[in-house]
Amino acid sequence: MIAKLGDIAEFTNGGAWSDREYTETGIPVVKVTNLKNGTVDLTEINYIPESSLDKYGRHLLRKGDLVIATVGSHPNLVASAAGRATIIPSIAEGALLNQNALCLRTNSEILHQGYLGYLGKSDLFQGYVKSVGRGAANQVRIALGLIKEFSFDLPPLPTQRKIANILSAYDDLIENNLKRIKLLEEKAFLRYKQIAKEEKLEKHTLSDFGDIITGKTPSTTIADYFGDDVPFIKTPDMHNQIFIEHTDQMLSELGAKSQEKKFLPPLSLCVSCIGTAGVIGITSKPSQTNQQINSIVFDEPKNVYFFYALMSQMKEQLDALGSNGSTFTNVNKNKFENMEVFVPNQKTLNEFAEEFEDLFKLILTLQKRNNKLREARDILLPRLMSGQIEV
DSSP states (O other), X not given: OEEEHHHHEEEEEOBOOOGGGOBSSSEEEEOGGGEETTEEOOSXXXXXXXXXHHHHGGXXXXXXXXXXXXXXXXXXXXXGBTTOEEEOOGGGTTOEEBSSEEEEEEOSTTSXXXXXXXXXXXXXXXXXXXXXXXXXXXXXXXXXXXXXXXXXXXXXXXXXXXXXXXXHHHHHHHHHHHHHHHHHHHHHHHHHHHHHHHSOOEEEEGGGGEEEEEOOOOOTTOGGGEEEEEEEEOGGGGTTOSEEOOOSEXXXXXXXXXXXXGOBOTTOEEEEOEESOOOEEEESSSBEEOTTEEEEEESSGGGHHHHHHHHTTOHHHHXXXXXXXXSSEEOOHHHHHTOEEEEOOHXXXXXXXXXXXXXXXXXXXXXXXXXXXHHHHHHHHHHHHHTSSOO
16 A cells, blocks of 8 residues: 555654753753764763653653754765764663654554654665755754655555564664674773773873874875775764774775875774864775874784773863864864873783783674674565565
8 A cells, every 4th residue: 555654654853952952861852962873872872861851751762763863964975974873772772862854653544654764764764855855965854754755565464573573683683782892892991990090000192002104185186096905084973983994985006005104004093183082993905084083003913902092081172182272173183293191101002902902803794793693684675665675
């Protein structure tokens, strides 16, 4: 049967509140900027006091909700595009949805919530919402009324359940692996904090431990500089992945060779230093970055594990270092390489590497496993939704 989305789902816009209402603890707030890579990134989160729940309770999220970013960039910028869809995972259940995003839930016996979530990610729906977006390249807005007008062929409820169960099995495995990765990362952070508290630390600069490389973007007027050969890392690529396995953009071999001195070997540490400072990631393969990122190529590669934990705590210092009296952070290469850090002796660094090298290797293995699960799910999704594969 042909159904109109506005007839079988309820729509709740994200809530609007002032920055003055945010607190250090309370109910987490999911902003449109937290919707990254198909999931919810809670690493940079604001909170609303629990006393405000009576006022804002209608914006609480449930696991399985479909959330659509109604404001964002042009569809070509996939990571921040207006219309991108997120199925709320368990880690974001009970959070509040902020403005510029829309929560969709079934309100009909003929529409399964799990199916609705994957409908939002389907090529059919994504093509529609991005076609009705209006605005400039960096500020596209999608009207609620137009989303309600989306019409589609709705299969019988048993078929919807089967499709949702097949696809959610992949997402459940992905979410479990992400939880394992978080626990492993936290173990490294706890050991770092113990060392920082109990060991004698020495003052160094970052350049004492390796070469500092500031990234660069090859000429965008030469199309042949971009292809599928070398990962080209930007700050959004470092969200939700400790090892930078996937990037939205790749360089060709020609493009990478045009700036050969910008190559980063595996086990380099990338740190965002312009705009949003303090986002970090580890290279897993030869890569290059754009100019917003400074990277450390370590003299002793295994030091990357300790410095990953250390630099994860340095956002405030980076913001202060790059403030220049303005709200826009800019930590240039000179400031970054001369940034002071307090580090234990090499013996302790070696012991940390020995203790956590296998842990980080397991994290990389789990990330690779998740990438394969996503690939398999994304191959199945359009075929199941279009009826190409019968269930």
